[in-house]
Amino acid sequence: MRLTKRKSAPARMAVTDVFRGYDRGEKIPAGAWYDEENMTADRYPVLSTRRPRRTVRALNAPAGMLAKDALAVVEGENVVYNGHTVELGLSTAAADCPKQLISMGAYLLIWPDKKYLNTQDLSDRGSMEHTVTVTGAVSAALCHEDGSPYTGCSASAAAPESPAGGEPWLDLTDPAAPVLKEWSADSGMWIVIPTTYVKLSAPNIGQGFSLYDGVTVSGLTGTLESLNGAHALYAVGDDYIVIPGVLPTVTATANGGATVRRAVPDMDYVTECGNRIWGCKYGLVDGKPVNEIYASSLGDFKNWNRFMGLSTDSYAASRGSDGVFTGAVTHLGHPLFFKENGIEKVYPSDSGAHRIVTVEGRGVQRGCWRSLAIVGETLYYVSRSGVCAYTGALPVCVSEALGNEVWEDARAGAAGDVYWLSLRRADGSWHLFTYDAGRGIWHRQDSTKAMAFAAVDGSLCWIDEDTNALICADGDREEPFTWSVTSGVMGYDLAENEYVSRFVIRCDTLGTVRLAVRYDEGGAWVDKGSYTGHGLGSALLPVPPRRCDHLRIRLSGDAACRIYSIARYVERGSDVFRNSSEI
Numbered sequence: 001m002r003l004t005k006r007k008s009a010p011a012r013m014a015v016t017d018v019f020r021g022y023d024r025g026e027k028i029p030a031g032a033w034y035d036e037e038n039m040t041a042d043r044y045p046v047l048s049t050r051r052p053r054r055t056v057r058a059l060n061a062p063a064g065m066l067a068k069d070a071l072a073v074v075e076g077e078n079v080v081y082n083g084h085t086v087e088l089g090l091s092t093a094a095a096d097c098p099k100q101l102i103s104m105g106a107y108l109l110i111w112p113d114k115k116y117l118n119t120q121d122l123s124d125r126g127s128m129e130h131t132v133t134v135t136g137a138v139s140a141a142l143c144h145e146d147g148s149p150y151t152g153c154s155a156s157a158a159a160p161e162s163p164a165g166g167e168p169w170l171d172l173t174d175p176a177a178p179v180l181k182e183w184s185a186d187s188g189m190w191i192v193i194p195t196t197y198v199k200l201s202a203p204n205i206g207q208g209f210s211l212y213d214g215v216t217v218s219g220l221t222g223t224l225e226s227l228n229g230a231h232a233l234y235a236v237g238d239d240y241i242v243i244p245g246v247l248p249t250v251t252a253t254a255n256g257g258a259t260v261r262r263a264v265p266d267m268d269y270v271t272e273c274g275n276r277i278w279g280c281k282y283g284l285v286d287g288k289p290v291n292e293i294y295a296s297s298l299g300d301f302k303n304w305n306r307f308m309g310l311s312t313d314s315y316a317a318s319r320g321s322d323g324v325f326t327g328a329v330t331h332l333g334h335p336l337f338f339k340e341n342g343i344e345k346v347y348p349s350d351s352g353a354h355r356i357v358t359v360e361g362r363g364v365q366r367g368c369w370r371s372l373a374i375v376g377e378t379l380y381y382v383s384r385s386g387v388c389a390y391t392g393a394l395p396v397c398v399s400e401a402l403g404n405e406v407w408e409d410a411r412a413g414a415a416g417d418v419y420w421l422s423l424r425r426a427d428g429s430w431h432l433f434t435y436d437a438g439r440g441i442w443h444r445q446d447s448t449k450a451m452a453f454a455a456v457d458g459s460l461c462w463i464d465e466d467t468n469a470l471i472c473a474d475g476d477r478e479e480p481f482t483w484s485v486t487s488g489v490m491g492y493d494l495a496e497n498e499y500v501s502r503f504v505i506r507c508d509t510l511g512t513v514r515l516a517v518r519y520d521e522g523g524a525w526v527d528k529g530s531y532t533g534h535g536l537g538s539a540l541l542p543v544p545p546r547r548c549d550h551l552r553i554r555l556s557g558d559a560a561c562r563i564y565s566i567a568r569y570v571e572r573g574s575d576v577f578r579n580s581s582e583i
Contacts, residue, residue, distance in 0.1 A: 012569070013567055013568070013569050014030075014567070014568050015565055015566070015567045016030050016566045016567075017031075017564065017565040018045040019032075019046065019047035020032040020441055021033065021036070021039070021041055021401070021441040021442050021443045022035075022036050022401055022402070022433070023401045024401060024402055024404075025401065025403065025488075028488025028489070031045075032401075033485040033486060033487060034486050034552070035444070035485070035486040036444040036445075036484070036485050036486070037444065037446060037482065037483050037484045037485075038050050038445050038446055038481055038482070038483040038484075039443045039444065039445070039483060039485060040434060040445070041436040041441045041443055043562060044441065046562050046563065046564055047562070048560075048561065048562045048563070049481075049483045049557075049560050049561050049562075050443075050445055050483075051474055052479040052481075052560075053471055053473060053474075053475045053479060054471070054472040054474070054475035054479075055469050055470070055471055056469075056471065057469070057470050058467075058468060058469050058470075059073065059075055059463065059468045059469060059470055060075045060076055061076040061092065061468070062074065062075055062452075062463045062468055062470075063075070063076075063090070063092070063098050063099050064097075064098045064099035064100070064101050064110070064451075065101070065452040065453075065454045065462075065463055065470075066101035066102075066103060066108065066454055067455055067456045067461075068081075068103050070082035070119075070456075071454060071456050071461065072101065072117075073470065074090060074098075074099050074110065076090070076092055077090045079108070079117055081117065082119075086117055086122050086125060088110070088113070089115075090110065090115060091112075091113055096112050096113065098370075098451060098452065099111065099112075099113070100112070100269065100270055102271065102272050102277065104272045104275070104277060106118055106119050106121075107119070109128070109270075109272075109277065109301055111267065111270050112267075113127075114127060114129055115127055115128070128264045128301060128302045129261070129262060129263055129264050129302075130209065130261070130262045131259065131261040131262075132204060132205055132206075132208060132209070132259070132260045132261075133219075133257065133259045134204060134205050134257045134258055134259075135257040136202070136255065136257060137253050137254070138202045138205070138220065138253070138254050138257065138258050139201045139202070139251065139252070139253045140198050140199065140201075140224050140227070140247060140251065140252045140254070141198065141199050141201075141247075141251040141252075142170065142180065142197070142199075142246070142251075143197050143198065144197065145197055145234050145235065145242070146234075146235050147199050147234075147235040147237075147240065147242045149199075150168040150250070151168075152164075152167055153167075153168040153169065153170060153250050154168075154170065154250070155169075155170035155178075155248075155250050156169075156170075156172060157171075157172045157173050157175075159190060163183040163190075164183065165183060165186075166182060166183065167182070168180065168181070168183075168193075169181050169183070169190065170247075170249075170250060175248060178246055178247065178248050179192055179246075180192075180193045180246060181193060196244065196245065196246045197234060197242050197243065197244055198227060198243055198244075198246070199235075199240055199241075200217075200224075200227070200240060200241050200242075200243065200258070201239060201240040202257075202258065203239055204238060204239065205239060205240065205258070206233075206236040206237050206239060206240055207238045209233055209236050209262065210233070210236065210302075211233060211236055212232055212234070212297075212308070213233045213262050213306070214231075214232050214297070214303045214306030214314060215230070215233060215241075215261060215305070216229065216230050216231075216260075216261050216263060216305065217231060217243065217258060217259070218259045218261070219256065219257055219258040219259045220254055220256075220258050221254050221255070221256045222252075222255075223248060223249065223252040223254060224247075224252060224254040224258075226245070230305050231244060232244070232306050232307070232308050241260065262302065262303070264304050265285075265304055266281060266285060267279030267280060267294065268280055268281055268282060268283075268324070268328075269326075269327055269328035269337070269369060270328060271328045271329055271330045271335050271336075273333065273334070273348060274298075274333070274348045276295045276296050276297070276298055276299075276315075276348075277295070277301045278293065278294065278295045278328070278330075278335040278337075278346065279293070279295075279328070280292070280325040280328060280344070281294070281325070282323070282324045283324070291318060291319045291320075291321075292316055292317060292319065293315075293316070293317050293335075293337060293344060293346065293356060294314070294315065295314060295315035295316075296314060297313060297314050298312035299312070304316075310352065311349075311350060311351050311352035312352070313352055315352070315354055317354075317356055319344060319356070319358070320358075321342055321344065323339040323340060323341060325339055326338045326339055326363060326364040326365065326366050326367075326369060327363075327368070327369035327371075327372050328369070328372075329372040329374070329379065329381075331374060331379045331390070331392070332377065332392055333348070334347065334348070334392075335348070338364040338372075338381070339363045339364075340363050340364070340365060340383075341360065341361075341363055342358055342359060342360050342361060342363050343359040343363055343390075344356055344357075344359075345357045345358075345359055361394050362383040362384065362385055362388050362395045362397075363383060364381050364382065364383060365382050368382040368383075368408070368409065368410040368423075370410065370411040370412065370452065371387075371410035371421065371423070372412065373413055373419060373453070374414060375414045375418070375419050375437045376417060376437065378390065378391050378437060380398075380414075380421075380437075381412070382407060382410040382412075382421070382423065383395065383397075385397060386399035386400070386402065387399035387402070387419075387421065389437075398435070398440070401442045402433070405425055405426070406425070406426040407424065407425060407426075408423065408424045408425075408426065409423060409424045410422070411423070411451065411452065411453065412453060413450075413452075413453020413454065413455065413460055414453075414455065414460075415455045415458065415459065415473070416458065417436060417437050417438045418434050418435065419434070419435040419437060420432070420433075420450075420453060420460060420473075421433045421435065422449060422462070424449075429447065430447045431444060431447060432444070432445045432446055432447070432448040432450065433445070448471075449464065449465045449466050450463065450464065450465065451463040451464075451465040459472055459473060459474045460472070460474075461473070480559075482556065482557065482558050483561065484554060484555065484556035484557075485555050485556075486552060486553075486554045487552050487553045487554070488552065489521075489550045489551075489552060490550060490551050490552065490568075501570070502540060502542045502568075502569050503515060503539075503553075503566065503567065503568050503569075504539070504540050504567040504569075505538070505555070505563060505565075505566050505567075506536075506539075506563070506565045506566075507531075507533060507536075507537070507538075507539065507561055507562060507563045507564065508533070508535060508536040508561070508564070509557060509559055510533060510535065510559050510560070511532070511533065511557050511559025511561065512530050512531065512533075512557060512558055512559070513530060513531045513533065513539060513555060513556070513561060514527070514529070514557065515528045515529055515530070515553065515554070515555060516528060516554045516556070517552070517553050517554075518553075519551050520549055520550060520551070521550075525554060529541045533561075553568075
């Protein structure tokens with residue numbers, strides 16, 4: 001009997017020449033990788049290793065960083081700006097670190113310390129808040145706005161007889177509500193002076209304050225007790241201040257001293273927009289619940305309590321949305337204050353009639369305020385459901401490729417079109433990812449734990465929290481590092497069992513590229529050979545036949561490498577095979 005000779009199935013070649021980066025999805029497309037180490041999308045569609053890095057210098061107790069005309073780094077109690085160490089007496093307590101650094105014009109502002117530094121004049125530095133306490137006698141007198149006294153002013157329940165034009169009179173008809181008036185010769189009537197001022201005098205009482213500072217006066221007793229409270233300073237000198245108010249007498253004196261304080265509210269997060277500093281606070285302040293958004297006076301980060309009825313005044317507004325604030329940033333001209341389930345969007349007004357709108361949506365995850373970074377015109381941040389992109393309407397998740405992992409404590413930076421993200425997985429491991437916003441591609445670099453990022457002249461720098469070193473992403477020389485890429489499961493597309501007979505990898509490297517294969521899930525990685533390159537070339541790596549249901553491959557190396565294509569030759573087998581006996 002003659003049997004028909006069956007032809008074997010031809011080998012199938014699968015070529016991958018477009019590489020998409022990191023992807024933890026259930027079914028990974030060709031060119032994507034389930035795991036990576038030290039890869040980048042800089043040369044897309046080529047698969048390539050990241051650029052070499054450079055260690056700029058070691059840092060002493062770093063706690064924050066910001067790029068202005070030069071790099072500013074908080075180190076311990078001081079700020080190092082452009083290589084100059086400036087003593088600011090910053091807190092090093094764990095609860096006060098890391099710092100929030102905000103740029104406003106030439107000034108560098110530091111929270112929660114409420115300190116400032118003029119980066120153009122390093123001698124101009126200090127605290128935004130200021131307090132003066134005087135002891136002994138404090139004298140008070142009714143005066144004009146500029147502090148000059150009223151000449152010939154009398155105080156009585158009955159009006160003076162035969163007054164001269166412009167003569168002042170303190171009307172005490174109702175002693176509980178004295179009224180300052182002025183005689184008008186033209187109308188023959190006493191005219192009420194709508195705004196009255198009091199000059200408080202004591203040694204050094206006005207030292208350190210400026211014109212129109214918003215201050216709180218306290219500690220006055222007796223006749224002057226009614227002057228305690230919030231005021232704007234309409235005139236100031238070392239030994240006096242002028243505030244709005246009225247007295248039951250033309251002059252008065254109180255013993256026991258007084259305290260004058262220019263205060264900055266405690267705030268959770270701050271940002272700069274429109275030449276103002278904006279901030280938010282949720283929690284208890286002096287035993288009272290607070291859920292508010294604040295703004296400093298226009299152009300004056302020291303004044304948060306100046307309310308003079310002007311468009312340049314300070315601003316404060318209570319909010320009705322629930323939950324703690326989780327971050328703040330300025331995006332497209334709007335201060336944004338995040339909660340986990342929403343965004344408080346501020347619409348600043350030139351007239352001072354600012355408006356705040358609550359947008360329901362995915363906000364910043366608690367503890368991830370440092371993940372806020374702007375790439376181009378798009379704001380990126382880490383929410384409870386993943387990394388979100390916000391363009392001004394509603395946030396959109398862009399991190400499907402990162403899988404369903406739970407991430408925490410994210411920190412981010414931006415350089416060019418790339419969003420850099422360092423964050424912690426629920427298992428405690430740290431990961432540094434890059435997201436190419438233009439191509440929508442993620443890549444994993446390594447286990448860097450970055451405290452803060454800053455872009456200087458287009459180059460991204462970060463503080464490595466494990467080594468306390470300042471690192472630059474663009475090194476000027478090669479550094480030794482290893483790399484690897486691990487594929488997703490291969491073999492979902494065939495019903496029959498199959499085996500890979502060989503790989504052909506076209507790459508450009510001066511190092512060694514190694515290939516390992518894992519057959520079916522749960523097995524060990526099997527070394528399948530290596531290739532040492534001398535530049536651009538092709539590596540043929542034969543694989544001894546072994547049938548399997550599916551497999552993964554891993555490429556790794558010890559030097560910079562570019563992979564242009566990966567071809568694998570696959571042969572089909574029968575529906576049944578004995579995995580344990582085949583090698």
